[in-house]
Structure formats: C-alpha cells, structure tokens
Amino acid sequence: METRVLYIDDDVSLAHLVKRNLGRSNHNVVHVHDANQAVERLQSESFDVVVLDHYLANMTGLQILGRFRELGIATPVVYVTGSSEARIAVEALKNGASDYVIKNASEDFLSLLADAVVNTVANSRLRKAKEQADEETRRAKERAEALLAEMNHRVANSLALVASLLRLQASSAQHEETRQVLQETQNRISAIAGMHRSLYSNDKISSVDMKPYIAALVGDLSDTIGGVQSRLQISVDLDDIELTADKAVSVGMIVTELATNALKYAYAEDEKGEIRIFFKRHEEGRARLAVEDDGAGLSSSSEAKPGTSKTGLGTRIVRSMAESIGNGIQYPHTPKGTIAEVLVSLEN
Structure with missing residues (x-):
C-alpha cells in the first residue's frame, strides 16, 4: 500500500x-x-x-x-x-x-526517518482501526438496547391487554370464587407487565429500579381490590435498590401475593387497619422484603395468612419465588397481626 x-x-x-x-x-x-x-x-x-x-x-x-x-x-x-x-x-x-x-x-538520518514514517503510519492505522471497531461496537450496543427496549415495550403492552381482558371477565363472573381467581391472575400478570415497563422506561436496560416499581405495583393492587381504600391504609418504605429482571419479577410476584391476601383477609370486613410494605437494605448483600399488618394474625384462619389464596396457588408462588431469590418465606413472631418477610440476595 x-x-x-x-x-x-x-x-x-x-x-x-x-x-x-x-x-x-x-x-x-x-x-x-x-x-x-x-x-x-x-x-x-x-x-x-x-x-x-x-x-x-x-x-x-x-x-x-x-x-x-x-x-x-x-x-x-x-x-x-x-x-x-x-x-x-x-x-x-x-x-x-x-x-x-x-x-x-550522516546517512543514518534518512534511514531513521524512513523507519519513523513506517512506524507512525502503522500505529495511526491501528489506532484508526481500533476507533472504528469501538464505534461499531457502540452502535451495535445502541441497536441492541433499542431492540430490547422495544421488545419490553411490546411485552408490557401485550400483558397489560391480557390483564384488562381478565378484569372485564372478572367483572362479569357470576361466582365470587371465579371472580377472585381471575382477579388474582390479573394481578400476577400486571406485576410482570410492570417489570417490563420499568425496563423500557429506565436508562438501564438490564436492571429494575425497585422503588418506583413496587410503589406502582402497590397502587395498582389497591385499585383492583374494591371497597378497601376507604378503610385500609397501605404504606410503603422502600430503599433505592436495583435488581436484575428475573429477581424483580420474583419480588413483584411476592409483593402481589402477600399484599393481595393482606388486603383481603388480614382485617374483618368492617375493620379499619394498615398494611405496611418494606423493601430495605438489611445487611451486606441482602435486602429485607416484608409485608406487615396488625390484623387477625396467622392462627385465626388459613385465609388470614399472607401468601395463601382460595386456590392455594398463591402459597406455592410465594414459597417458590422466595426460595429462588433468598432464604424463603419467613413469619417472625409478632404479638399482633402478621409479618411475612424474605431476605433477598442482592448478588447477581
């Protein structure tokens, strides 16, 4: 050349x-x-x-x-x-x-100059090749991120549509048990849709900011449980924690199951009360996820136990998800009400 x-x-x-x-x-x-x-x-x-x-x-x-x-x-x-x-x-x-x-x-000058020219041109071409490769890598990364964001957007919209259809079906169901099953399924799908929504609306495409995710999830849950907003207060105490998508789904599902059952069964139908949801850094490498109430407690009935449902599916979901992301579901002793908690590993 x-x-x-x-x-x-x-x-x-x-x-x-x-x-x-x-x-x-x-x-x-x-x-x-x-x-x-x-x-x-x-x-x-x-x-x-x-x-x-x-x-x-x-x-x-x-x-x-x-x-x-x-x-x-x-x-x-x-x-x-x-x-x-x-x-x-x-x-x-x-x-x-x-x-x-x-x-x-001396003639050494011309020889040294020729060597310097060859070496300088070679180094320049290598540097340009590296810069071009870096630029192509950057563009490929941007394209992949755009495609992933679009995929998460489409998945979230599709799941939201399914949840809406289930809501319509639940509203027209003639039997209360059927209505509750459809409503629980809708909440689970909404939890997954919310995770995908967080992925495409966040600058970080591989992790979920759990604070707004859980806050939005809890808001959606209280809206789907009719008649409880006037007598039950839901509070959240959340740290700024990011999780991978798979762990975020598990946390979202656990919150959905525990909060749904606390809203339904922790307090009597005419009783006022509070449900508290926590996701706080607990110790090095772990965070404490907990749902607490001051209601009937575990011993009053199986329906009052967070993580249970009419179908028993909620219990299995909570147990499986809790074991996959931490130490399993635990129910620490409390003199009043119920505490359900999971110590979530923050390591990828």
Whole structure:
C-alpha cells in the first residue's frame, strides 16, 4: 500500500534526498516549503503522515503544530530537529507529534526517518482501526438496547391487554370464587407487565429500579381490590435498590401475593387497619422484603395468612419465588397481626 507523505521543509536539497529515499520504499512524498502550503494541502488532500522540520524561514515547527491543533488537523506528525536539540523534540511530542528524528550529516538520518514514517503510519492505522471497531461496537450496543427496549415495550403492552381482558371477565363472573381467581391472575400478570415497563422506561436496560416499581405495583393492587381504600391504609418504605429482571419479577410476584391476601383477609370486613410494605437494605448483600399488618394474625384462619389464596396457588408462588431469590418465606413472631418477610440476595 502506497503511503502519502507531506514533507514540510524549506531546504530544497534535503527535501530532494528525502523524497528520493522514501520513494524507494513506496512512499509518495509531496514537498511544501511553509505552513500555509502545508495547511492548504492537508485540507484539500489526504496524507498518511507529515514530516515536519523544526527550523523554517518564518516560523518553527512547534508553531505549525499549534496551528494544526487549532484547525483540527489530526494527521500524525514525525518531527525533525537538530542533533543537539533533544529538548525541542520532547516539546514537539507534548504538542502532538507522534515521533521525532534527530537530523545529522550522516546517512543514518534518512534511514531513521524512513523507519519513523513506517512506524507512525502503522500505529495511526491501528489506532484508526481500533476507533472504528469501538464505534461499531457502540452502535451495535445502541441497536441492541433499542431492540430490547422495544421488545419490553411490546411485552408490557401485550400483558397489560391480557390483564384488562381478565378484569372485564372478572367483572362479569357470576361466582365470587371465579371472580377472585381471575382477579388474582390479573394481578400476577400486571406485576410482570410492570417489570417490563420499568425496563423500557429506565436508562438501564438490564436492571429494575425497585422503588418506583413496587410503589406502582402497590397502587395498582389497591385499585383492583374494591371497597378497601376507604378503610385500609397501605404504606410503603422502600430503599433505592436495583435488581436484575428475573429477581424483580420474583419480588413483584411476592409483593402481589402477600399484599393481595393482606388486603383481603388480614382485617374483618368492617375493620379499619394498615398494611405496611418494606423493601430495605438489611445487611451486606441482602435486602429485607416484608409485608406487615396488625390484623387477625396467622392462627385465626388459613385465609388470614399472607401468601395463601382460595386456590392455594398463591402459597406455592410465594414459597417458590422466595426460595429462588433468598432464604424463603419467613413469619417472625409478632404479638399482633402478621409479618411475612424474605431476605433477598442482592448478588447477581
């Protein structure tokens, strides 16, 4: 591959030697005498490398480097300076030169210059290839994230549609048990839909911010349980915790089951009360998920136990999900009401 070299030097004789020497190695050398000519050629043509001499008639190579920088010219530069001027070479490197060659009267200069040109061009091409690969990777990542966000959006909308259909079917059901089963199924589907909604509305496509997710989930649950808003208060105390999608679904399902049953069975039909939902950092690597009430407690009836349902499916869901994300469902002793808790592992 031919290499195009722009050689900036006002010494015509040396320029002729450089052009002939580099030409033997398949380098196409274009010679200019000053900065204005160099800028004009660099802005109108493509060069692989610039060879820049320090001493010119009306300015130094360092000044030309500064001008390149101001104009955004990024062609790599091999700087040429005298044998006793190592300090100038170092200054050139600080100002953007890629390499330097010490000029002397021997033939070593031409050989060293040829090597510097080859190495500088090779390094520049490698750097450009890496930048191109990084840019392609970035674009591929953005495309994948966009596709994933769109998928989560479509899944959330589809699940929301299914939940709406179940709500309509539940409202027209003639038997109370059938209505409750459909309503519980609707709540479970809504919990999964909410997780997908959090994924596509969040900047982080692989994790769910649990604070708004659980808060929205609890709001939806209280709306679906008719007649309880006026007598039961639901409070939430949530830390800023992020979980992977699969763990977020499990937490959402557990909250759905425990809160639904607390809303239904913890208190008598004419009794006022409070249901408290917590998701707090507990200890290193774990968080405490809990649903608490001051109602009838575990011993009064099986229906009063959070995590149970008419079908028994809720119990199995809570037990399975709790074991998959932590230490299983626990019911710590409390003198009044019920506490159901899971210590959730925060490790991926």
